[in-house]
Amino acid sequence: MSYKETIESFIYDYPILEFHYLDRKDLIFSEKVRFLCEHECEHYGHSWACPPAIGSIESCIKKCEKFSRAFLFATIAQVEDSLNFEACLKARKEHEDLTLELRDRFRQEFGEVLALSTGCMQCETCAYPNAPCRHPDKRVATVESHGILLMQTVEAMNICFNYGNDTVTYFTLLLFNA
Template identity: 45%
Template sequence: MTEQKRRETLEESLKALPIVEYQWMDAEELEFSQKVRYICRTECPRYGKSWSCPPAVGSVEECRKRCLEFQELFVFSTVAEVMDLENMEEVLKSKTGHERIIRKIRDIFRPYFGEILALSGDSCYICEACTYPEGACRHPEEMLPCIEGYGIVVPALAEKAGITFMNEGNLVTWFGVLLLKEKKREEKNA
């Protein structure tokens, strides 16, 4: 199957999902910055408390190298309406639907790619209390690392992809990234 045909097939499958905007890009177009990690460390209450966040995900350089092992990426956005953008609890609850969509997209893409690394717009909240750093992650297959935790500059990614970064009113914009690796020849023939 050609890359164009694969994309058309996948895009047809995605029409049933509430994706607002999306774009296919080369993984090497990602921009990484220590400044993003600094914000994680100094402003995010999840820093050092989740397997999906730094320092558990590795250094920015380790994350960059991991991402660049993939050939392409699929970046997309969803929106959720909230009553009060200042209410962080309400904003974070709106992320649950977005993460279900990331997992659905990953499941749709799985048969077409050899490996997929899915990243979400916030820290993982599958477990009420994360085991980090004392124990292993309880749900490593479901846990979605944070895009910013990898040091990825989301506004720059949105701009390169032509995706709206901020919506108006009481809409929260959530981003998802799936890094995609081609199947090896023997996997294609299986």
């Protein structure tokens, strides 16, 4: 069975809107993304799942380069108002729970898997930096923290994600070898 057939033997059981197969070489990296993390993201320096705790951008890119394949999936949630913070947070949490579930499913099939998504949502307040991470195996970093330009990557592959107003869409990349 090809790796795509393996994935398709279980993937339709999950509430995924859309998925795509990418090779590692399809991913567009830029070390400059780390500058944006540092200067524009409120999570920088406040989480074990974010820089600088996750290591240098070079080491993060190297981690991704260990894998030959990437599985990109998106979930969508209908929200009455896409500016409603609580509703978006709930949808994001559901996406993150699904990310962990699918990461574990991929691990059963393919061994080591690196999941990158919207960032860790395990604890109300991150233990960083005063205590160790409470759930290291459930800690998922963001796609951007690993230098991946997701929108440029999907545009280059002619993948279009546009589901209109009052919806929120979240993305995860699962990196694996097959």
